[in-house]
Amino acid sequence: MEKDTNFNEWYNDIVEKAGLSDKRYPIKGMNVWTPYGWKIMRHVDTYIRKELDATGHDEVCFPLLIPETEFKKEKDHIKGFDSEVYWVTHAGLNELDVRLVVRPTSETAMYPMFSLWVRSHTDLPLKIYQIVNTFRYETKQTRSFIRVREIHFFESHTCHATEEDAQRQVEEDFEILGKIMEQLCIPYSLLVRTEWDKFPGAYYTVGLDTAMPNGRMLQIGSIHHYRTNFSIPYNITYEDADGEHKHAHQTTYGMSERLVGAIIGVHGDDKGLILPPPVAPFQAVIIPIISKGNAEPVLKEANKIRDVLEKAGIRVKLDDRDERPGSKFYDWEIRGVPLRLELGMKDIEKNVVTFVRRDSGEKGTISSEDIVPGVEMILEIIREGMFAKAWKQQKENVADIDSLKDLPERTLRFGWCGSEECGHRLEDENNLKLLGTPYIPEKFKGKCIVCGKPTEKVAYAARSM
Amino acid sequence: MEKDTNFNEWYNDIVEKAGLSDKRYPIKGMNVWTPYGWKIMRHVDTYIRKELDATGHDEVCFPLLIPETEFKKEKDHIKGFDSEVYWVTHAGLNELDVRLVVRPTSETAMYPMFSLWVRSHTDLPLKIYQIVNTFRYETKQTRSFIRVREIHFFESHTCHATEEDAQRQVEEDFEILGKIMEQLCIPYSLLVRTEWDKFPGAYYTVGLDTAMPNGRMLQIGSIHHYRTNFSIPYNITYEDADGEHKHAHQTTYGMSERLVGAIIGVHGDDKGLILPPPVAPFQAVIIPIISKGNAEPVLKEANKIRDVLEKAGIRVKLDDRDERPGSKFYDWEIRGVPLRLELGMKDIEKNVVTFVRRDSGEKGTISSEDIVPGVEMILEIIREGMFAKAWKQQKENVADIDSLKDLPERTLRFGWCGSEECGHRLEDENNLKLLGTPYIPEKFKGKCIVCGKPTEKVAYAARSM
Numbered sequence: 061m062e063k064d065t066n067f068n069e070w071y072n073d074i075v076e077k078a079g080l081s082d083k084r085y086p087i088k089g090m091n092v093w094t095p096y097g098w099k100i101m102r103h104v105d106t107y108i109r110k111e112l113d114a115t116g117h118d119e120v121c122f123p124l125l126i127p128e129t130e131f132k133k134e135k136d137h138i139k140g141f142d143s144e145v146y147w148v149t150h151a152g153l154n155e156l157d158v159r160l161v162v163r164p165t166s167e168t169a170m171y172p173m174f175s176l177w178v179r180s181h182t183d184l185p186l187k188i189y190q191i192v193n194t195f196r197y198e199t200k201q202t203r204s205f206i207r208v209r210e211i212h213f214f215e216s217h218t219c220h221a222t223e224e225d226a227q228r229q230v231e232e233d234f235e236i237l238g239k240i241m242e243q244l245c246i247p248y249s250l251l252v253r254t255e256w257d258k259f260p261g262a263y264y265t266v267g268l269d270t271a272m273p274n275g276r277m278l279q280i281g282s283i284h285h286y287r288t289n290f291s292i293p294y295n296i297t298y299e300d301a302d303g304e305h306k307h308a309h310q311t312t313y314g315m316s317e318r319l320v321g322a323i324i325g326v327h328g329d330d331k332g333l334i335l336p337p338p339v340a341p342f343q344a345v346i347i348p349i350i351s352k353g354n355a356e357p358v359l360k361e362a363n364k365i366r367d368v369l370e371k372a373g374i375r376v377k378l379d380d381r382d383e384r385p386g387s388k389f390y391d392w393e394i395r396g397v398p399l400r401l402e403l404g405m406k407d408i409e410k411n412v413v414t415f416v417r418r419d420s421g422e423k424g425t426i427s428s429e430d431i432v433p434g435v436e437m438i439l440e441i442i443r444e445g446m447f448a449k450a451w452k453q454q455k456e457n458v459a460d461i462d463s464l465k466d467l468p469e470r471t472l473r474f475g476w477c478g479s480e481e482c483g484h485r486l487e488d489e490n491n492l493k494l495l496g497t498p499y500i501p502e503k504f505k506g507k508c509i510v511c512g513k514p515t516e517k518v519a520y521a522a523r524s525m
Numbered sequence: 526m527e528k529d530t531n532f533n534e535w536y537n538d539i540v541e542k543a544g545l546s547d548k549r550y551p552i553k554g555m556n557v558w559t560p561y562g563w564k565i566m567r568h569v570d571t572y573i574r575k576e577l578d579a580t581g582h583d584e585v586c587f588p589l590l591i592p593e594t595e596f597k598k599e600k601d602h603i604k605g606f607d608s609e610v611y612w613v614t615h616a617g618l619n620e621l622d623v624r625l626v627v628r629p630t631s632e633t634a635m636y637p638m639f640s641l642w643v644r645s646h647t648d649l650p651l652k653i654y655q656i657v658n659t660f661r662y663e664t665k666q667t668r669s670f671i672r673v674r675e676i677h678f679f680e681s682h683t684c685h686a687t688e689e690d691a692q693r694q695v696e697e698d699f700e701i702l703g704k705i706m707e708q709l710c711i712p713y714s715l716l717v718r719t720e721w722d723k724f725p726g727a728y729y730t731v732g733l734d735t736a737m738p739n740g741r742m743l744q745i746g747s748i749h750h751y752r753t754n755f756s757i758p759y760n761i762t763y764e765d766a767d768g769e770h771k772h773a774h775q776t777t778y779g780m781s782e783r784l785v786g787a788i789i790g791v792h793g794d795d796k797g798l799i800l801p802p803p804v805a806p807f808q809a810v811i812i813p814i815i816s817k818g819n820a821e822p823v824l825k826e827a828n829k830i831r832d833v834l835e836k837a838g839i840r841v842k843l844d845d846r847d848e849r850p851g852s853k854f855y856d857w858e859i860r861g862v863p864l865r866l867e868l869g870m871k872d873i874e875k876n877v878v879t880f881v882r883r884d885s886g887e888k889g890t891i892s893s894e895d896i897v898p899g900v901e902m903i904l905e906i907i908r909e910g911m912f913a914k915a916w917k918q919q920k921e922n923v924a925d926i927d928s929l930k931d932l933p934e935r936t937l938r939f940g941w942c943g944s945e946e947c948g949h950r951l952e953d954e955n956n957l958k959l960l961g962t963p964y965i966p967e968k969f970k971g972k973c974i975v976c977g978k979p980t981e982k983v984a985y986a987a988r989s990m
Contacts, residue, residue: 084641085634086592087625092638095583095653102584118560119567123675124589124627124658125611127551146590147615148627151662152608160552162589162613162627169550173557176549188560193589197616210588 063330067274068203074324075204078333078395089202089209096395097320099341101212104319105191107243107338108214111236117187117216122169124192125160131168133293140260141165144197162195167261167312170217171294178308181221181300185229186308189216194316205321206278213316219296219308226285226309230266233283233313237268240315243338245446246270246322247454248280249471250499251520254483257496263287266499268315269522271457272325275469277495277522280322281315326450327419333396334419336446337439342377344369344435345397347388349404362403365413365431372432374439393418398442399435419446458520464490464509469523471495476519477508485510492521528795532739533668539789540669543798543860554667554674561860562785564806566677569784570656572708572803573679576701582652582681587634589657590625596633598758605725606630609662627660632726632777635682636759643773646686646765650694651773654681659781670786671743678781684761684773691750691774695731698748698778702733705780708803710911711735711787712919713745714936715964716985719948722961728752731964733780736922737790740934742960742987745787746780791915792884798861799884801911802904807842809834809900810862812853814869827868830878830896837897839904858883863907864900884911923985929955929974934988936960941984942973950975957986 063070075081080097093101109119125148132138146162149155163169170188178186191214198209216233220226234250241248249269258265262284269277288307291297296308327334337343348355348362359380366378377397379388385402392400402414412425415435419442426434459470467490476482476497483494486509497519504518528535540546545562558566574584590613597603611627614620628634635653643651656679663674681698685691699715706713714734723730727749734742753772756762761773792799802808813820813827824845831843842862844853850867857865867879877890880900884907891899924935932955941947941962948959951974962984969983 082638082641084638085588086595086637087588087590090588090590092588093586095585098584098586119563120560121558121563121658121677123550123552123555123557124660125552125555125675130551143617145617146613146625148611149614150612152610152664160611172551173547173549176547193586195589199617210590212586 063273063328067272067325070328070330071325072204074328074333074394080320080324081204083202083204087209089198089207091204091208091210093212096341100323100335100339101317101320103339103341104244105214107240108191108315111239112189112214112216115187115232115236117189117218119190120188121190121192122163122166122173124163126163126166126169128159128161130172131161133168134261134290135293137167137261137290144199146195146197163192164194164196165314166190166192166194166215166217167290171290171296174217174219174291174308175294175296178219178296178298181298184219184221184298184308185225186219187216187229188218189214203321205317205324208317211316213314215312215314218311219291220310221298221300221306221308223287223309226287226311229311230283230285233311236313237281237283237315242447243336243443244319244323245336245443245450246280246319246326247447247451249277249454249495249520251496252499253282253496254480254494256480256483257494259284261286261289263289267496269495270322270326271454271471271522272322273453275457275471275522277471277493277520278318278322278325280318281313283313284311286310286312326453327446328396332394334446335396335398337398337443340396340398341375342392342395342397343375343439344377344399344401345388345392346376346378346401346403347385347392348378348380349385349402349407351405354405357408358403358405361408365401365403365428368431369435372436374432374435399438401435417442419449462506462509467492471520471522473518473520474509475504475506475515476517477511477513477515478517479508479511482508482510486521490521492523495520495522528738528793532737532790535793535795536790537669539793539798539859545785545789546669548667548669552674554663554672556669556673556675558677561806565788565800565804566782566785568804568806569709570679572705573656573780576704577654577679577681580652580697580701582654582683584655585653586655586657587628587631587638589628591628591631591634593624593626595637596626598633599726599755600758602632602726602755609664611660611662628657629659629661630779631655631657631659631680631682632755636755636761639682639684639756639773640760640762643684643761643763646763649684649686649763649773650690651684652681652694653683654679668786670782670789673782676781678779680777680779683776684756685775686763686765686771686773688752688774691752691776694776695748695750698776701778702746702748702780707912708801708908709784709788710801710908710915711745711784711791712912712916714742714919714960714985716961717964718747718961719945719959721945721948722959724749726751726754728754732961734960735787735791736919736936736987737787738918740922740936740987742936742958742985743783743787743790745783746778748778749776751775751777791918792911793861797859799911800861800863802863802908805861805863806840807857807860807862808840808904809842809864809866810853810857811841811843811866811868812850812857813843813845814850814867814872816870819870822873823868823870826873830866830868830893833896834900837901839897839900864903866900882907884914927971927974932957936985936987938983938985939974940969940971940980941982942976942978942980943982944973944976947973947975951986955986957988960985960987 082092145164148160194211253265266283268281291307297305348358369376400416411428459468547557613625659676718730731748733746756772813823834841865881876893924933
């Protein structure tokens, strides 16, 4: 398994060997979440819920199916999704009068209800979210967590009185993003997508992109400001304090199971997964080191340490299988457990536990009395270290270029005059995707890389995953 | 809202007024889970996960869509579901080669994968579950949580080496059931369904039924023993210790959002919902009793108590809206908050908090210093009281009958010779559903209520919800 030389093969191999997902399900791109992978996803969801709840979002669950009549109300939106939705046309032995779309995203399911829920300015802001699966008929090659046809994701939807309030929501979304990513140890860029690449129906879209080791950028989520583009066709209006009826301003924010794909790609190494401690199904694994005659005292102490750590809320596994320690090390390295605790007679005599960090390979000992604060501290150091290293990679991956010749396999940064013509030429002639312009402005003075006109606008591009 | 005189109207009214679900979604029977209702469902799910995890079940997530070719492998199964499944026939602008069923239950999604996962006797038992939404094209009148077309549920699926192992799993399922129901305060009967009413493809089915106040029985879940009925068509085999290849024995267990319907129906009263403390979004609500000039000290103390309770892990809401206390009482009674805490200057002077139990109306005081253990104790007393009262109702609802004349609106218990002919006659001529025979045998000596033959078999019937 060589990550640097063949990232794609390495990735597929890890997903299979670590038991994250089974892609042998008889529909291509619809994979089975096996227990280990699903546990990681559910820990990710826990942090998403925590941050959305803390900012006053209410969790709801909307129906999966959307009547075609509702789906078609916003014209750009349906144009954007027409070729990639699944249609339910029959129920039982009957053909349906109105066909039903299997949710590709829930604007068109939610907004007819929002028009009933939002009446007065006192109903605003309305902030809701749901964590569900969504469906896209992908025609490109599928890949676990990264390009699938059934996608686990969260989507938050908000309504506001004014464009400025909606804009403040976008800013809050960035704060939420920051807090979630601290736990997942995933860095990101905030890039305002081009007009031709924004979400169908949006006023503007900010793409959230993470650099993968092969130099490509993985879009892990997006934040959209809709202005009144949906509230007009869906008739979401409120009465303001003066009795005037106005259309609500809306935003949405979503991230998907690609977060799991990013965790794999950003952190893994040739030995397997490396999981950030906050989302690891097991944060520590205890391996008893047994030699002749000492099985009983070693296992007794190992069980004691497991109980103490478990009681403190640390997710810990005692691997007492009848196997060689080396083979256990190998198994848990593949599965990315952040911290290995080894315990043999020598450790017990010295009243310590030996630890090995999965991220750095660093080895040391913790005094048995301080096992809880010791493990907690090392897990936190691992988390911080993984996050810092990932940000460094994300930044180093950017290459400033002033010519389109001999493009490196990295994220490219360059001057762009901002014209659609130059944008399309850049993409078509170089097999690149123009990711957009930085949401947080970056100082730049140079020339458009396509037409050569002087510009102060900088843009990013990369090959897409 | 009169529960006794018009249960159906009362039920619909409560669902709407307590904000549990919004049925104005533009597809009949597919309702929106609004925040309060979804919180209750998620607490129910938490207890389900807890008990399934504790008994060695692994959580997974299987795809929603099932190819028609897989769906049709077990003949009784497809016959049972043919008239009530949704079909995806198109994706994007293309017609699919193989139509896809939207999961009505996941046997046919899971078992092709089980045939890959189960190889050797060391892979057994295989015990997995998922919590997902499932879809049935209901043609009868729909009702929130009780008869809907998109159903939130859990399903556990197991594979075992022998029929006896599978039978032990059924027994473990009853233990799991008991522990969940203690928290939800819902009583239940275990009735072995008739041959013509068992799950399509099952060897036998045990229905889990709860009596509703109108005398009808609500099936809240079921447990099935499949023997090898599915493992043969799906080719789920294992190599035993002797190298022989055998078919696995399987079971399943599922309960749905009907649990929420049962909570509403069993516990509610004319004032609204009464929620069991373990699943209540707010277990206690604090109402400050403010009169002229004392808003500040009362609110300060109320905030303090809220913080103390919250820190102790109690789900508490401080209702500091600018409304009359009576109107707040009314709101939280509708929403079923188990415990109301009132706090005025008199309470503060006496260093107490006044409490009112939602279930019994009982009033008293708790010393402010003991607020955490005091609230915890009362919540536990409420839970025990609600569970005991509900079991009493469940038992009192059963009427022993020896004639089919003037049937009471209750669950009926009577002798049955066991013949299909008498069973069908009983159902057809009396507009009843034969619920089956008790899983735990009940002593009986009498006559078949239809043909009059002597029998030692007792059966139950009721009008269905």
